[in-house]
Structures are given as C-alpha cells and as structure tokens.
Amino acid sequence: MKKAKKILSLITAAALLTIGLAGCTETAQQDNSGTSGTTQSQTAKLSGNISMVGSTSMEKLANALSEGFMAANPGVTVNAEFVGSSAGIESLVGGKCDIGNASRALKDSEKSSGAVENIVAIDGIAMVVNKANPVKNLSKDQLIGIYTGTIKNWSEVGGSDTAIVVVGREAGSGTRGAFEEILGIEEKCVYANELDSTGAAMAKAASTEGAIAYVSLDVINDTVNAVSLDNVEPTADNILSGSYFLCRPFVMATKGEISSQSDLVKAFFDYVESSEGQEIIKKVGLILPQ
Amino acid sequence: MKANTNSSVMRSSQTKVVVENTAQIIFTICAVVAILAVFSITLYMFLKGVPAFADVGVAEILFNPVWEPTAQNPSFGILYIILTSIVGTAMAIILGVPIGVLTAVFLSEVAPKKLAAAVRPAVDLLAGIPSVIYGLLGLMILNPFMYKLEQIIFENSPTHQFTGGANLISAVLVLVIMILPTVINISQSALQAVPKSLKDASFGLGASHIQTIFKVQMPAARSGIVTAIVLGIGRAIGEAMAISLVSGSSVNPPFPFNSVRFLTTAIVSEMGYAADTHRMVLFSIGLVLFVFIMVINIVLTKILKGEKHDA
Numbered sequence: 001m002k003k004a005k006k007i008l009s010l011i012t013a014a015a016l017l018t019i020g021l022a023g024c025t026e027t028a029q030q031d032n033s034g035t036s037g038t039t040q041s042q043t044a045k046l047s048g049n050i051s052m053v054g055s056t057s058m059e060k061l062a063n064a065l066s067e068g069f070m071a072a073n074p075g076v077t078v079n080a081e082f083v084g085s086s087a088g089i090e091s092l093v094g095g096k097c098d099i100g101n102a103s104r105a106l107k108d109s110e111k112s113s114g115a116v117e118n119i120v121a122i123d124g125i126a127m128v129v130n131k132a133n134p135v136k137n138l139s140k141d142q143l144i145g146i147y148t149g150t151i152k153n154w155s156e157v158g159g160s161d162t163a164i165v166v167v168g169r170e171a172g173s174g175t176r177g178a179f180e181e182i183l184g185i186e187e188k189c190v191y192a193n194e195l196d197s198t199g200a201a202m203a204k205a206a207s208t209e210g211a212i213a214y215v216s217l218d219v220i221n222d223t224v225n226a227v228s229l230d231n232v233e234p235t236a237d238n239i240l241s242g243s244y245f246l247c248r249p250f251v252m253a254t255k256g257e258i259s260s261q262s263d264l265v266k267a268f269f270d271y272v273e274s275s276e277g278q279e280i281i282k283k284v285g286l287i288l289p290q
Numbered sequence: 291m292k293a294n295t296n297s298s299v300m301r302s303s304q305t306k307v308v309v310e311n312t313a314q315i316i317f318t319i320c321a322v323v324a325i326l327a328v329f330s331i332t333l334y335m336f337l338k339g340v341p342a343f344a345d346v347g348v349a350e351i352l353f354n355p356v357w358e359p360t361a362q363n364p365s366f367g368i369l370y371i372i373l374t375s376i377v378g379t380a381m382a383i384i385l386g387v388p389i390g391v392l393t394a395v396f397l398s399e400v401a402p403k404k405l406a407a408a409v410r411p412a413v414d415l416l417a418g419i420p421s422v423i424y425g426l427l428g429l430m431i432l433n434p435f436m437y438k439l440e441q442i443i444f445e446n447s448p449t450h451q452f453t454g455g456a457n458l459i460s461a462v463l464v465l466v467i468m469i470l471p472t473v474i475n476i477s478q479s480a481l482q483a484v485p486k487s488l489k490d491a492s493f494g495l496g497a498s499h500i501q502t503i504f505k506v507q508m509p510a511a512r513s514g515i516v517t518a519i520v521l522g523i524g525r526a527i528g529e530a531m532a533i534s535l536v537s538g539s540s541v542n543p544p545f546p547f548n549s550v551r552f553l554t555t556a557i558v559s560e561m562g563y564a565a566d567t568h569r570m571v572l573f574s575i576g577l578v579l580f581v582f583i584m585v586i587n588i589v590l591t592k593i594l595k596g597e598k599h600d601a
Contacts, residue, residue, distance in 0.1 A: 056565065082565075149451070163441070163452035170539070171360045172563035187361040192453040192549050193538040196559040200535075203429075208437060208454035 047075030048264050054081075054088020054101025057174035058250050061121060062101055064280045069271045076264065089115050092255055098265050100253040103178065115253045120272050121286035124217035124247040125179055126234040128205045128224040135159040137228040140245060144183050146212060149190035154210060167193045167204050167213035178248055179214045217247075218285035236287045250286065332580075339577025342366070342570035351574060357541040357551075359560070359568040366571045368556065370543050372578065375553040377544040378458060378533075379526045382465035386526075387519055389466070390473025391508075397474070398481045399503055417471030425535035428464040433536055436460050440547055453549040456538030461550065464532050469522040476521060480514020481507055520590045524583060530554035553579040 052062055059082045066078035083091075085102035092100030093113045106117045127143065129135060135157055138146070145151035146164055155161045168191040169176040175198070180186045193211075195201045201213040206223040217234055220226045226234050229246055238244040254261055258269050271277045278288055343351060346366050354367025393413075397406050437455030444450040484507045492502040508515070530552070538549025539559050551559070557572050557579075564572055 056563070152448075152451075163444070163450075165452045165454035167454075170559045170563075171358070172560055172565070172568065174563070177360070187358050190451065191540045192451050193456055194540045194549075194551075194559065196534070196539070196562065204454060204456075207430075207434065210452055211454055 046073045050078045051097040052080040052099040053091040053097040055085040055103040056082040057103040058101045060284050064284050068280050102251040114255050118252050119249045119289045120252050121250040121281045124239045125214050126217045126220050126226045128226050129212050130209050147189045162210040165192050165208050165211040167201055167211050170194050170196045216285045240290055335577050335580045338573040342574040370541050371551050371556050374544040374550040381462045382526045386466040386469045390470050391477050393474045394477035398478050413471050413474050421532040424464050425532035428536035432460045453538050456549050457547045458544055458550045459546050461533040461537040465526045469525050473518045473522045476518035477515045480511035484510040530558045
C-alpha cells in the first residue's frame with residue numbers, strides 16, 4: 001500500500017511538474033503577445049495560509065489542487081484536513097476554515113447558515129460487467145437489489161442464467177462510500193469480493209463471467225462493458241445534463257460568495273478555474289462542471 | 291632465549307586481549323540491535339494495538355462477527371477474520387506438511403542421485419519466488435477453475451453467494467505451495483543429519499528400506515521436522531500479498547467456497563483509507579496476529595524441547 005502511495009505521489013508530482021511547465025510557457029506567450037504581465041505580478045504578491053476542511057473522498061482532488069496552487073504561488077500554504085463533508089461545512093460556517101469541502105450537494109440548512117455551494121468537479125461512477133454479459137441496462141432498483149443480495153442471478157434482470165458475483169471496494173474507499181450513499185444502501189451491501197483497488201475490481205469484472213463492479217468513470221476501457229443505468233449511458237455529457245444518477249458533486253464551499261472572500265481564497269478559485277486547475281481535476285479522474 | 295619468547299608471548303597475548311575485547315563489544319552491539327528491534331516492535335504493537343481494545347471493548351472486537359468499520363454505528367468484530375486465519379493455516383499445514391515431509395524423504399532416501407540433484411534446485415527456486423507471483427498465478431489459474439467448480443456445485447443453491455472463484459480453498463492451495471519449500475528443505479536437512487549407524491543397525495536387524503525410513507529415521511529426525519512445521523505455520527499465517535489476491539477479501543465465516551478475509555489481508559486491504567478508530571482497530575488486528583505468532587512459536591518450541599528431553 002505504502003509503495004503504491006509513494007508511486008502515486010511520484011506520478012502526481014511528475015504530472016504537476018509538467019502542468020507547471022506548461023503553465024510557464026503559457027504565461028510566457030501571454031507576455032510575448034503583450035497583453036499584460038499582471039498574472040505574474042499578482043501571484044508574486046500572494047502569501048499566507050488557506051485552510052480547507054472536509055470530505056475524505058475529496059482528499060485526492062484537494063491535495064492535487066493545493067499542491068498545484070502552492071507550486072504556482074510559493075508564498076502560500078494550503079492546509080487541508082479531511083474529516084468528512086458535514087464536519088467540513090460545520091467548520092466553515094463556524095469560521096474555523098476558509099473552504100469547506102463536501103462531496104455532496106449542500107443541504108438547505110447549510111446554505112441558510114451562510115455556506116455557498118461552489119461545485120468544482122463531479123465524481124461519476126460506472127457499473128461494469130463482463131464482456132460476455134448480455135445485460136446492457138439496469139434500473140436503479142435492480143442495481144440496489146443486486147448489491148443488497150435480493151437479486152442473485154442475471155436472468156432476473158434480463159440476462160443469461162448466470163449467478164451474479166457482486167464485486168465492491170474495501171470499507172473506507174471513496175468510490176464505495178459514494179456508491180452506497182447515492183443508492184442509499186450504506187452498510188446493506190452484500191459483497192462477494194471486497195477488492196482494495198480500482199484496477200483489481202476492473203480485472204475481476206473482466207475475468208469473471210457473472211461479475212459486476214463499480215469503478216470511477218474515468219477508468220472504463222474495452223476489457224469490460226459499462227452498463228447504462230435507467231437507460232442512460234455513463235458518459236460525462238449525461239452526467240453534466242443530470243440524467244445519469246450515479247454521480248455526486250465535489251463542493252468547495254465558502255462562507256459568502258467567492259467575490260467577498262480574501263484575495264488569497266479568490267486566487268485559489270481563479271486557479272481552480274484556470275486551465276492548469278481544470279487539467280488537475282481531469283487528471284484525478286473527475287468531470288468538469290459546466 | 292627463554293625470556294625473549296616469554297615477552298613475545300606476553301606482547302601477543304596483550305594484543306590478543308584487545309582484539310578479544312573489541313570483538314566481544316562488537317558482537318554485543320550486534321546482539322543488542324536484534325534484541326532492541328524485538329522489544330521495540332513488541333512495545334510499538336502493544337502501544338498501537340491496545341487503545342482500540344480499550345475504546346471498543348475486547349469482546350466487541352474478538353468475539354463479534356460483524357465487521358462494519360465505516361457504518362454510522364460502526365462494528366469492529368474480527369471473529370470471522372480470526373477463525374479464517376486459524377482454519378486457513380490449519381488446512382494449509384494439514385495438506386502441505388505431509389507433501390513436504392514425504393518429498394524430503396524422497397529427496398534424501400529414495401530418489402536416484404541424479405533425479406534428486408535436479409529436484410533440489412527446483413525446490414530452492416520455489417522458495418525464492420516472490421509471494422505476489424504465487425498470488426497472480428492463483429488469480430489467473432486457480433480462481434477461474436474454482437469459479438467453474440462453484441458453478442457446478444452450487445448450480446441450484448438459492449443461498450450460496452457466488453464469489454467468482456475467490457474463496458478459502460484458493461487461498462489454502464496457494465499457501466500449501468508457498469510453505470512447501472520451507473518444509474521440504476528443513477525436514478530434508480533433519481533427515482540427513484540422522485547418523486548412518488542407525489540406518490545400518492536397522493538394516494542389520496532385517497528391516498526393509500521403507501520400515502527404516504518410517505520407524506527409525508523419521509522418529510530420529512522428529513525435532514527437525516517439528517521445526518519445519520513451526521516455520522511453515524509462521525509463513526502461512528503471516529502471508530498477506532498472495533492470499534489477498536485470491537481470497538476475495540469479504541468478511542465471511544471460513545467455509546471452503548466463501549470469500550474470506552485473513553488477519554493479514556484485513557490490515558493490508560483497509561490501511562490505505564482507514565481513519566480514527568478504524569485505523570486503531572487495524573493495529574489491534576496486527577497485535578492479535580503478533581500474539582498468535584508468539585504463542586505458536588513458544589508453545590511449539592516447548593513441545594519440541596520436551597521431545598528432545600524424552601529422547
């Protein structure tokens with residue numbers, strides 16, 4: 001695990017470095033065209049701390065964005081804590097942090113106490129099955145039935161007479177948390193396999209005739225079939241249009257509108273909106289909100 | 291002349307003392323490193339593992355079958371995980387030890403010299419293969435085979451949960467292969483250490499070759515064979531990588547066709563994202579595993595020593 005983490009951080013570092021370099025050339029080009037050097041002079045002034053508290057599922061995204069932001073602004077430190085969505089918003093409303101991370105839409109009560117919902121990315125989950133499986137579509141209820149153990153054979157959902165092998169992720173996984181939360185089946189799932197990586201889940205679905213697994217939308221490839229849900233295909237477009245239900249927003253909430261925040265926080269959100277920031281969001285496997 | 295030799299002996303004995311002392315100090319330091327490591331690991335495991343027992347309750351962890359660490363009301367029961375480790379290791383030993391010991395007999399007594407010379411390096415090679423390779427082979431060969439078997443056996447079973455071949459049997463078979471080299475090598479050295487005079491005496495009394503092996507040589511090599519079993523158990527109960535790939539990793543009672551989770555794989559699979567009490571309980575699982583291995587070592591070594599005493 002540790003090794004994998006190390007490798008991951010190395011890759012992220014490398015990715016960030018390339019992004020950073022790309023960013024440099026961009027600003028250089030801007031300077032050449034003579035529009036202005038303001039971006040550089042502005043960022044040079046920035047220094048201080050941004051504190052960010054919230055969702056554990058947003059750890060990867062928050063870390064990648066804050067590392068990128070800190071690399072672009074050496075005087076700035078971003079402290080990110082991961083304690084859970086609700087605790088994050090609570091901390092934001094209580095004035096204990098600048099940004100509250102939530103991996104769900106904000107509740108009305110949270111909005112009324114001053115939190116503003118800034119959706120920075122969307123997390124999509126795809127259901128994958130074996131290539132040989134003729135089932136191309138599942139309804140929400142069928143999906144719930146399969147994962148809670150009431151539907152045990154593919155023939156019950158219009159497939160061949162094959163037992164269903166329910167594949168999931170280990171407790172604590174962000175994808176598992178999102179999947180169970182969206183379907184409202186927390187702790188009711190009956191897994192036949194609890195694998196500790198997306199790759200392992202994909203491999204199981206690819207090699208086992210009756211398997212079904214949930215994975216991040218961005219890792220789908222042609223070793224498996226991604227099924228439609230409620231007749232909607234799992235694509236970024238369908239998620240953005242709101243017709244694909246297995247997804248959730250990643251919110252970086254602020255107390256009051258972004259425009260009323262400190263320069264530092266504004267600069268952070270500018271960075272998130274910039275091409276560098278958007279590239280990072282895509283890199284961690286998320287969909288850009290439009 | 292005499293005085294001269296004496297003084298040279300004196301001189302050399304003085305340097306001898308210095309060398310002796312320095313060597314002794316170096317040896318002591320080396321020994322202290324090993325002892326320090328054992329003590330600090332023990333201390334660390336207890337410091338990290340005990341708080342969760344205090345928080346959650348010993349019975350709530352050890353004797354509760356429900357493992358739901360991230361639920362609203364989390365439950366940290368590892369009963370099935372403990373049972374899986376015990377049953378899995380026991381099955382691997384029951385299957386692996388006879389094969390290993392008999393292979394050792396074959397290599398040291400029965401096999402023609404040329405054949406033994408070919409098999410021995412193969413066994414050594416088996417010992418050198420990284421555990422993840424065993425896991426991968428299990429994943430690619432054993433699991434699909436078990437899946438086929440599962441589909442035939444449970445064809446009309448309304449209650450069986452299909453696991454796609456990732457089950458206890460797969461894990462046990464991988465463990466059997468993994469403990470073989472340890473068992474074979476150590477029992478073979480034990481058998482070869484049996485004095486030839488015993489064998490000759492047995493032949494002299496008219497015993498056959500097979501009688502000699504089972505009635506004379508194996509009893510004489512008993513303590514070595516027990517060591518082989520102890521080390522085999524150690525390897526089996528401590529293995530994580532290979533079985534995490536083939537066992538399915540769901541927490542279930544240890545029945546042959548169930549997807550199961552071992553003590554080792556429980557730590558490995560959830561350490562990545564675990565937080566707070568969940569993380570502490572994972573350390574407690576480590577402590578349970580640690581105590582298990584300690585107890586097995588101490589008990590079996592005692593048995594071993596007792597037997598030596600009898601002889």
